[in-house]
Amino acid sequence: MSSCVLDVPSSVTVRSVAEFGQQLATAIEGRSDVALNVDALQELDLSFVQIVLSARTHVEREGGVLRLARPANPAVAALLRRAGFLAAPDPADIEFWFHGELPQ
Amino acid sequence: MSEQDPIAAFRVEAGELLDQVEQGLLDLGHRLDDRNLVDEVFRGLHTLKGSGAMFGFDALAAFTHHCETAFDRVRKGLVPATQELVAVILSAKDHMRALVDGDGAGQEAEGAAILARLQAAIEAAGGAPAGDAAPTGVAAAAATPEATGAGWQISFRLPADAMANGTNPLMLLDELRELGECHIVARTDAVPAFPDLIPTECHIGWDVTLRTSEPKSAIEDVFIFVMDDMVLTIEALAADPAPVAEAAPAVPMAAIAPPPGAVAPVAQPANDAGAAGRAATKAAGESVRVPAERLDELMDRVGELVIAQSRLSQVAGAGTDLILRSVSEEIARLAGELRDTMMVLRMVPVASLFGRFRRLVHDLSRETGKSIELATEGESTEVDKTVIERLADPLVHLIRNACDHGLETPEVRVAAGKAAVGRVLLSAHQAGGEVVITIRDDGRGIDRDRVRAKAEAQGLIQPGQVVPDQDLLQMIFHPGFSTAAQVTNLSGRGVGMDVVKRTIESLRGAIDVTSSPGQGSTVVLRIPLTLAIIDGLLIRVGSGRYVIPLAAVEECLELSLEEDLRSRGRSFITLRDRLVPFLRLREMFTTGSKPDTYQKIVVVATGAERVGLVVDQIIGSHQTVIKSMSSLHRDVATFAGATILGDGGVALILDVAQLVAIGQQQEERLRAAG
Numbered sequence: 001m002s003s004c005v006l007d008v009p010s011s012v013t014v015r016s017v018a019e020f021g022q023q024l025a026t027a028i029e030g031r032s033d034v035a036l037n038v039d040a041l042q043e044l045d046l047s048f049v050q051i052v053l054s055a056r057t058h059v060e061r062e063g064g065v066l067r068l069a070r071p072a073n074p075a076v077a078a079l080l081r082r083a084g085f086l087a088a089p090d091p092a093d094i095e096f097w098f099h100g101e102l103p104q
Numbered sequence: 105m106s107e108q109d110p111i112a113a114f115r116v117e118a119g120e121l122l123d124q125v126e127q128g129l130l131d132l133g134h135r136l137d138d139r140n141l142v143d144e145v146f147r148g149l150h151t152l153k154g155s156g157a158m159f160g161f162d163a164l165a166a167f168t169h170h171c172e173t174a175f176d177r178v179r180k181g182l183v184p185a186t187q188e189l190v191a192v193i194l195s196a197k198d199h200m201r202a203l204v205d206g207d208g209a210g211q212e213a214e215g216a217a218i219l220a221r222l223q224a225a226i227e228a229a230g231g232a233p234a235g236d237a238a239p240t241g242v243a244a245a246a247a248t249p250e251a252t253g254a255g256w257q258i259s260f261r262l263p264a265d266a267m268a269n270g271t272n273p274l275m276l277l278d279e280l281r282e283l284g285e286c287h288i289v290a291r292t293d294a295v296p297a298f299p300d301l302i303p304t305e306c307h308i309g310w311d312v313t314l315r316t317s318e319p320k321s322a323i324e325d326v327f328i329f330v331m332d333d334m335v336l337t338i339e340a341l342a343a344d345p346a347p348v349a350e351a352a353p354a355v356p357m358a359a360i361a362p363p364p365g366a367v368a369p370v371a372q373p374a375n376d377a378g379a380a381g382r383a384a385t386k387a388a389g390e391s392v393r394v395p396a397e398r399l400d401e402l403m404d405r406v407g408e409l410v411i412a413q414s415r416l417s418q419v420a421g422a423g424t425d426l427i428l429r430s431v432s433e434e435i436a437r438l439a440g441e442l443r444d445t446m447m448v449l450r451m452v453p454v455a456s457l458f459g460r461f462r463r464l465v466h467d468l469s470r471e472t473g474k475s476i477e478l479a480t481e482g483e484s485t486e487v488d489k490t491v492i493e494r495l496a497d498p499l500v501h502l503i504r505n506a507c508d509h510g511l512e513t514p515e516v517r518v519a520a521g522k523a524a525v526g527r528v529l530l531s532a533h534q535a536g537g538e539v540v541i542t543i544r545d546d547g548r549g550i551d552r553d554r555v556r557a558k559a560e561a562q563g564l565i566q567p568g569q570v571v572p573d574q575d576l577l578q579m580i581f582h583p584g585f586s587t588a589a590q591v592t593n594l595s596g597r598g599v600g601m602d603v604v605k606r607t608i609e610s611l612r613g614a615i616d617v618t619s620s621p622g623q624g625s626t627v628v629l630r631i632p633l634t635l636a637i638i639d640g641l642l643i644r645v646g647s648g649r650y651v652i653p654l655a656a657v658e659e660c661l662e663l664s665l666e667e668d669l670r671s672r673g674r675s676f677i678t679l680r681d682r683l684v685p686f687l688r689l690r691e692m693f694t695t696g697s698k699p700d701t702y703q704k705i706v707v708v709a710t711g712a713e714r715v716g717l718v719v720d721q722i723i724g725s726h727q728t729v730i731k732s733m734s735s736l737h738r739d740v741a742t743f744a745g746a747t748i749l750g751d752g753g754v755a756l757i758l759d760v761a762q763l764v765a766i767g768q769q770q771e772e773r774l775r776a777a778g
Contacts (some may be wrong), residue, residue, distance in 0.1 A: 014267045015111075015159065017303040025298070047271055050295055051303050058298035082274055083311055084288030 007067055011043035019049060024055050026077035032064040042075050046083055056096065071098045109265045114159040117269060118204045119483050121155075124148050125197050128460045129190050136185045143328075146172065148178045151329040152200065155270025158423050164203040167215050173221050185443065187425055189225045191470060194463070196222065203252040214656040219606055221487055224292030255284060255316045256323055261294065261309035261680055263333035266555070268304040271330055277310065279326040284316025313341070333453050346413030391749055396489065401449055403436055405638060406439075406446045407729035443637055443727065447585070451633075452492050454532045454539070455483035460496070461530060468507040474508055475514055481531035487539045494611055495541070497592035498604040502543045502627055503528060505601070510547035520622065522546065530604045538613075538655065544626040550619040572772070581605035611645070614710055614761045630710065640747070642755065643706065644721040646695025649755040652717065656708040656760040660722055663703040668718075675770065677705065677716055685767040692742070708760045715767030717758070730757060742766075 012020045028034050029092060036052065037088050052066075059066040072080070086104040095104050121364040126150035132141040149172040157165035171193060177183045194217050198749060254703045258280070262273055280286055291309040295301070314323070322337055324331065390446055413435050419462075420432035458480045465478040487495075511526035518524050552573075559579045579585060583602040608615050613631035632638070632653070640651035667677070676683045690697065705716040730745045737743070744759040 012163055021301075021303040028298075041734050045267070045284075046306065046308060047303055050308055051298075051301065052735045054298045054301045061297075063626075069379050079118070079274070081543060082277065083308075084277065084290040087287055 002031050003029055005035045007037045007038050008041045008048075010040045012048040013043060013045045014047045017047040020048070021051055023049065028059050028064070028066065033068040034059065034064070034066050036066070036095065037069040038069060039073055039075055041073065044075060044079055044080070046079075047068060049083065049085065050081065068099070071101070071103075074103075077103050080090060107499060110205060111159055113268065114155060114161075114270060114537075115204055118152060118155060118164075119201070121148050121152050122197055122201050123202070123290070124464055125152070126194065127459060128193050129197065130466055132185060133187060133466060135192045136187075136190075142179050142185060146175050146408045149175055149203045151270070154202075154272060154275065154329070157270075157272075159270060162213075163215075164200060167219070167279060168200055168201060169194070170201075170220065174503070177226065183229045186225065186229045189222075189229055192218065192221045193224045195679040196464070211489055212576040217396070231249060231640050241602070244514075256320065257339045257341055258312040258314060258323060259335075260327065260336045261291075261307070261335040262306050262487055264302075264305040264307065264332075265328055265723045267306045273306060273308070273310075274621050276326055276330075277312075278314055280323070282312050283318045283322055286315075287313040303674060309335075318743075325367070325532070353404045403446060403637075405451065409439055410443055410637065410727050410729050411748050411750070412554065415752065416750075418750035427587060428507075440727065447488070447637065450488050451486035451488075452489045454485050454487055454492065454541070454576075457492050457499070458483050458530055458532075461499065464500060464503060465507060465528065468504065472508065473513065474511055474526055475509060476526045476528060478503075479527060479529045481529065482642060485532040485534055485539060487532075487631070487633055491633070494607060495629075495631065498607045498629070499530075499543070500543070500599065501604050503530070506543060506547065506627075510545040510549075512548055516548075518724040534633065535630075535724065541629040541631065542626060543629075544624060549621040550577060550580070550617075550624055550625055551621075552576060556670055558585065574617070577619060578615075581615065590656045609761075612759065612761065638728050639728060640726045640757065641706065642723040642725055642726040642749075643704075643717075643719040645689045645693055645719050648693065649693065649723065649753065650719075651755050652691075652706055653757070654725060654758060655742075656710065658707045658709050658714065661705045661707065661716070662752075663705050663718055665701060668699070668703060679707065679716075680713075683771075684714050684716050685762060685771040686718055687767055688718045690718070690720065708764065709759050710722075710764050713764050713768055715764045717763060726755075760778075 004027055006023060009020065010018070015022075027076065041048070056066045076097070085093070089102070094100060109282045125145055128141050128145040128148065132145060135141060149168055150151075153165050153168040153172055156162075156168060175193065177191065178185050183189075199211070199215055199218055201213075235336040245758060256521040262271060262276075266273065277286075277288055280288070289311045291311060292307075294309060295307040301307075316322075319415055320338055320340075324336075327334060327336055345745055406745075413432075416432050417436055420429045423429075426635050437560055461480075462478055468474075506528050507526075511528070512520070512522075514524040517526065527546045529542065531542045531544075533540055556565070559576070562566050562585065563581070564579060564582060564585075566573055581604065585601070605615055608631065611631050613629055616628040616630070617625065618628075632655075639652050639654040641657050643650050643652060649679075661677070661679075663677075671677065671686075675686050675688065678684075684707065690699060700720040704719050704722050706719055706722065707714055707716050709715075717753075726747075726749075728747045729749060732745055733740070733743065739760045741755045742759055745757045747755050747757060749755050
């Protein structure tokens, strides 16, 4: 079992999420610790959040960890807020997206 | 993981959406007060705008936005729907299609011109700038809150394909925020586990507490274009509710895809829209969109299989191996069933063809100033998709000619004691192995004297020559005939009717024309249902084998030597008290061989006309995969194509329509000779 960091491209939307999904599947295959680097991600929609949440649950069920390399950047945070993910967040979610500190 | 090209999928969906918008507008043109049609068109425009923006078609989204805004005023009852408005939106729809197909480059001026016309149409219809006019009708009703409570508790889940179809859930949430103070909580409990997730699908749901005085209908408006397929519940909040932030419990994002054995919470739709959504989703899941070329490819494979099966049958039949024969029969049965299934897959209702002519007639009606009603019958009649595609142009010409030149102006019609509205009937029905398409108008009819004069001028007939009526009417299909200055009431604008005839004949079809002065004309097209595989009757003439399409075969008779000798020079047989001409194929094909002792006559028919074909031997039925003739042989009128037989040999397929025509000519000659 090993770890890796997957650099998320600058754009992940419904138009490109299938391709990102394949990269993500490859990254988590057989690894126990996978970090997503979302620093470059600027253009995103719900498909990104959905696939990350789904992958996170899957990895955790397999006994591994999927995390963000660094706290979500403002673009990601804005989308989470706009989509209603931060209205009543679970502490684990705050930990996952923002490493414990919800941005104001 | 799904692998689809979202842009290509969007273009297909947008095309269908635009078709729906067009049909809605055409219906609206007849029923300007129909609110359902207004809503339908608005929904289409709204969806197209959202989808266009989603998939990067910015020019389309911007243009459609203007149209949607204008049409929204009709929807709200601020502006009445008018014919002019419908016509402008139809033009706008054409422009949208161009924007869907291209990138909008160089089309800005055209778009701006349409929008200017749209603005003028709105103003002409009595529309004041938005916000100035007092709401009336629907708008007034909408302004009356249905509930005076503190707001609404909304729960919704979009159809799984919503994002792939261009709906952006974030936009919907933003629209809800515009209605009042919102507390939005995303629910992820229905998101599938990663291996099962189709990334372009949307499985996130939302609970929204909305503090507003807006009515329920305002919320439904937000979801207007996905309402039919989604799960949506809207419940009034109590007048003195708990603080908003406490209205919805926290839901961990990671509550995804319950482990095996656990029961996933199922959203229960509380209204009919939800039920309809389930039904629609179910229906969508039961159909698959397949590119046409894949069907063609499959058809080719089935064709090859049929040929191979035919060879196997021959080999098995020639030997004594009973097991091989049994297997061969089994494969023959399966190949036959596969062929039949394949043929059904390729069949498309002619409704898809007829639908596009409504727009044509609408435009012609406006161009010519005539009132024209297009009636259609038999839209559910199914025809091979290739036939449908190739029928489109001939029908456009025929309908255009009927409207342009067949129908009179309202004044002339009223003076002639007819209804002011001219009628064009487009109908289809199946008859044996053919589809019969009829285009009938109740106009002035074909002026036979002018047809004759033109035909004589062109040297097609001699002055004073007696010509059967049907032959005279068929003159309009002669090359160069109909393009002349409006000689007949079916003449076109630079598009020769010969093009129509050539296309129909290339489909192995036939055209009949009838016309009554003052009462109108009828053009009947008879087209084979399919161009790919037919059931044929394999025959032998001399040493050559030929196929006669089985659908055209009426009966088979024996021609005894005595009858053969007796009928020399006449070539007629009496069939149930009716003289039927027959053709000796051995002589036509100059086989140079002696006739068999017991020749056979195969009686074939197209429409009411029959002809007998004298052959040496009837071999039996044969599944015939039609191969087109080479360009060298394309002009040989007697044959419609070729096919490969089980032993690898080639058999030509007889063109029954041509043979019947030759038989009729022979009959005319003999009658004329007394």
